[in-house]
Amino acid sequence: MKYLSLFFVCVIFAVSCDKGLEPPPPVTPNTNITLTGTVHFTGNWPPQDSARITAVFLVEAAPPFTVSQVIIGLLANTVQWDTLHYKTPDTTYLFFNPPPGTYHYLCVGQQDGDTATTDWRAVGFAHDLSGKPITFNLQSGDSIVQNLYVNFDSLPAQPFIQ
């Protein structure tokens, strides 16, 4: 009986600390919003004085709009941007947690002159098969990949009102 008792104690001690499988921990819903993708450049880059800043813009307003609207939008958080390096063949961009809402225009823009408040042009934008700009409705938990294509030899129609 002594052996049996010892056996019982050892076994119960060995296994009583653990219950084995358990329900997986509750999954915390992902509330982040990400819009990301790769920008592919083809054609000849303009000289650096014609491409002082290259950036991806995410704009709430639908084109056409003025450059000033975009600049003000940056301050008002209705326009997001992510700057890119000069003459990088392919690079990624990321908008992490932009304000939820509808964005009507996603483009690659370049400052092509000295005046940062006026001298901008679009060099590529996200569009559907018919050539219309893609609208992004970004809500909590969304994670969207959208690649962009820039051909410096064939620039798109400009969204800016002169």
Add this chain to the structure above:
Amino acid sequence: MPRFSVCLIACVLFCIARIAVSQTIIHGVVKDGLTGETIPGAVIGLKDPTGRVLARQISRGNGEFLFKNIANAVSVNAHALGYRDTSVILSFDSLIVISLMPNPLEKSGLTVTAERYATSIKDVPVSTAVMEADDIQSRNPNQLDDALRYIPGVSVENNEVNIRGSSGYTYGVGSRVLLMLDGTPMLSADQGSMSFNALPMYDIDRIEVVKGPGSALYGTSALGGVINVITKTPDKDLHGSLNVFSGMYSEPSYPQWQVPSLGRQFGVIDGEASGTIGNVGLLGSLDYGRNESYRIGDDNYRWDGFLKGNIPVSNSTQLTISTLLAHENRGNWVFWQSLNRPLVPSDSANAVDARVHSYTADVIANLNSIIGDNMIMNVKMNFYNTLFTTDPQVAGDTAKGHSTAALWNGEATLSFPAASNVYITGGVNAAFENVTSDEFGDHHAPLGALFAQAEYKPYNNVTVNAGLRADLEPFYNVYLISPKLGATYEPYNDLVFRASYGRGFRTPTITEMFISTTLDSFNIQSNPNLRPEYSQSVEGGVNYRTKYYSLDAALYYSTFTDLIEPEVVFSIDSGVYIQFQNVTKALLYGHEETIDITPFGNNLLDINLGYTYVFPENSVTNQILPYRPRHLVQLGARTQWKGIGLSVDFRYVSKYEVTDTLLAQRVPNGDARVDAYVVNAGASYDLRNVGIPAMLSLEALNLLNYYYVEAPGNLAPLRSVALRLQTGF
């Protein structure tokens, strides 16, 4: 001078007596020293003064033996399994009565499976485990798999038995372990699967497990080992018993796992009777069970009946006929919904409404005859039929999958001593499989085989065993040669070394070749080009046994070729589907140790420990094989004292290192697994102590309510507590 004359006369008289004796009939009978009953089948050896065996014979059905004209015999030795060997000096003027005393050391020490004839385990060169009737009774398993889990080196994943890592999880088809009932095959002809719940648990005398390839004796499916379930022999006096068993599963402790609508109760009622009418021994049982299960869509109703008759045809011939019938109506559970809801099936409507009905029938005829002085002939025939059908999920729809599979099997074996130290066993086996199924098609597969083995004892303490089997399987267009070779050496009493080599094979099942169905969102397609899979194994071991303890250790090394595994296939025409393919070579090696201690030399206390280590490697990719636990520990203790019995068993199964990635993708949390720690305990009280002819027992399985999986996406049974009442006359 007078002294010399006396000596001379004495010598002459002795020689005359010897000559007279050598021409005298030697007639005797072998009896049990305790009961006085005659013992048929004992090996009787006549020895000369140097101890050399001059002739051997087997005692007849009435225990008698008869030698004629054997010169120089001075003693006769009787050897019967379960008894101490006994020698007596010959006397020629009367019937020789040899009384054999039971040998307690041979408890759990006999096997009829390892060599196809009854022999002591210590003379068997391959690891063999035997679970005797009292071990089975003390644990009260409800199904065979519950009993197998107590045997070292054996693990069970759902309905699939894994001996030393030989099998993984194969979706319930293609067992790599051969299951036999009274020496006849009991794997379904379509799926090659085992029907654990059809076996008559109350009528089982013992379970023998041979660990290692057994195809040299038994042919296909004995790739990783052989399980032989041996039923009881009818009693001489009439007796009967009634067993009532009822219990309940515990609720899981996690609230999100609980399913309030589940009944969780189970119960079995079983009646059995045994006795002899005229000279025909009869044994029969009938049981009915209901299990509401611990999870939805997994309940069952079942009944089974078993009848066995021993009919003495003559003094040296006996015919045994057994019939087994079973039916089960169960839910169609396959996998869990997820680890968040492990007691709810992935396809609830299908699991609950699409009931599966299975029917099992097994008819066995077994003729044993002693021919002449020393030849034993055994003829076995069995018809094993399985049928399953699935109800439509919605009333009025056509029924879903059904299959009827019949196995006709017949074999004849002759065993005889070819010389005083050579024993030959050989025979012929023929079988025919017939499958009719809407999922697998209609197929007929015949097979024929010849087998032979020889046991050679060059010295009293050395046994060499060699065997060969040739199988011809026209359905698969193959013939297969399965050799085996083994030896045992006993340098000292009760210390035995053993070594063996064996080859095994398994032909693909009809299901693996021709299945075309959808199982729980898996699209499964046929592959008629499947080839047999093979194994080769070498083993070395040592066994030491005393009255108080026995130790056994074994090293083994096995290779597997052309292993059949379910594979994911991509095709433009059919998309993604699963198909069984010959894909893998594997290597398994490891060691196993068992200790059995009876500190008082009786059943007051019995402690047993088994540890098995398996290294299972895919030798093509050098990765670990899926669903093979690397460590297996079984620890048990039981005591019997004044009608009170206590038992506790602990089982540790290390978690699978690798699982099926396909399942993990399709079944949420299908790769969830942990080490398994399972404690079972029981207590019993013999009510005859208080004048009631009954036994009351309380049993708890998975006492600590540990949550683990044995098969992917299937939570193993939760804690269950049950009360059992056995009464009889």
